[in-house]
Amino acid sequence: MSKGPISQFITHNYRHFNAAALVDAAKAYEAHMDAGGKMMITLGGAMSTAELGISLAEMIRQDKVQIITCTGANLEEDLMNLVAHSHYKRVPHYRDLTPEQERELLDNHLNRVTDTCIPEEEAFRRLQGHMEKIWKEADAKGERYLPYEFMYKLIRSGVLEQYYEIDPKNSWMLAACEKNLPIIVPGWEDSTMGNIFTSYVIKGEMKASTVKGGIETMIFLCDWYKQNSGGKGVGFFQIGGGISGDFPICCVPMMYQDLGWEETPFWAYFCQISDSTTSYGSYSGAVPNEKITWGKLDVDTPKFIVESDATIVAPLMFAYILGQ
Structure with a gap:
């Protein structure tokens, strides 16, 4: 297809270094999809609060991604932005804040993520009230998800629509729910909703088993990969580091090394956007070739690393893949 002005600008100007890596990785992503491949996108950091949904939602709608892995924070923060956007507070001078000013933000129920403060009452508690009902209903029935x-149940219930404060087309969670996209969420307990759910368990109001945990999440991913890795295979597009990238990528060596499923294909494409420095023992900063030694990528797997800010790079790459 013909490319739009953003894509033309990128290909004309981005010719060297990280800029060239961005173009090469985007072209390879596009080629992988054109050949019938599938793609996993993993979200680390605070990409939902960075409003990546503006570009990611369209990627989902146009079937440019078939599965997502994200932190529990990214899972919930897209919905928080959806229902409480006008209550967010930007702090452009965040580098100059004193400890006392940080405490003042806390006292005002504003939790800071770099230059953006998430409003506790309008975001966290607004979701909590509705999630509590859904969790307790499942718990009472002995159902587990x-x-x-659970988040899809919340969206489909329609109870959040009264609070929408952004254009729904800019929410990647709404787009994912519409497509019924599977979302792998390792370490979900490390999130606001995970903390809140844990508090109910401690108080004896729910069973911990009502929300499926890490082992069952890996089993779910293993089954999905087995069903979807035929043909051109599944690519791996990693935004940031941490558990959202570490957890899913190791399902492949687990399948053929630990389960003995020797026909399991490697990941068919790999790109990581990261500003993590390559250093001794740094997994997030490791070059892609190191993953060959762990049985995740093969010698001829297309491999890219763009050492830059994902909040800048990812929307540009998505724009190219979408032909914008």
Whole structure:
């Protein structure tokens, strides 16, 4: 397809270094999809609060991604932005804040993520009230679901629509729910909703088993990969580091090394956007070739690393893949 002005600008100007890596990785992503491949996108950091949904939602709608892995924070923060956007507070001078000013933000129920403060009452508590009902209903029936399945129940119930404060087309969670996209959420307990759910368990109001945990999440991913890795295979597009990238990528060596499923294909494409420095023992900063030694990528797997800010790079790459 013909490319739009953003894509033309990128290909004309981005010719060297990280800029060239961005273009090469985007072209390879596009080629992988054109050949019938599938793609996993993993979200680390605070990409939902960075409003990546503006570009990621369209990627989902146009079937440029088939599965997402994200932190529990990214799972919930897209919905928080959806229902409480006008209550967020930007702090452009965040580098100059004193400890006393940080405490003042806390006292005002504003939790800071770099230059953006998430409003506790309008975001966290607004979701909590509705999630509590859904959790307790499942708990009473003895039903168990993965974290993203509970979030989809919340979206499909329609109770959040009264609060929408952004254009719904800019929410990647709404787009994912519409497509019924599977979302892998390792370490969900490390999130506001995970903390809140844990508090109910401690108080004896729910069973911990009502939300499926890490082992069942890996089993779910293993089954999905087995069903979807035929043909051109599944690519791996990693935004940031941490558990959202570390957890899913190791399902492949687990399948053929630990389960003995020797026909399991490697990941068919790999790109990581990261500003993590390559250093001794740094997994997030490791060059892609190191993953060959762990049985995740093969010698001829297309491999890219763009050492830059994902909040800048990812929307540009998505724009190219979408032909914008």
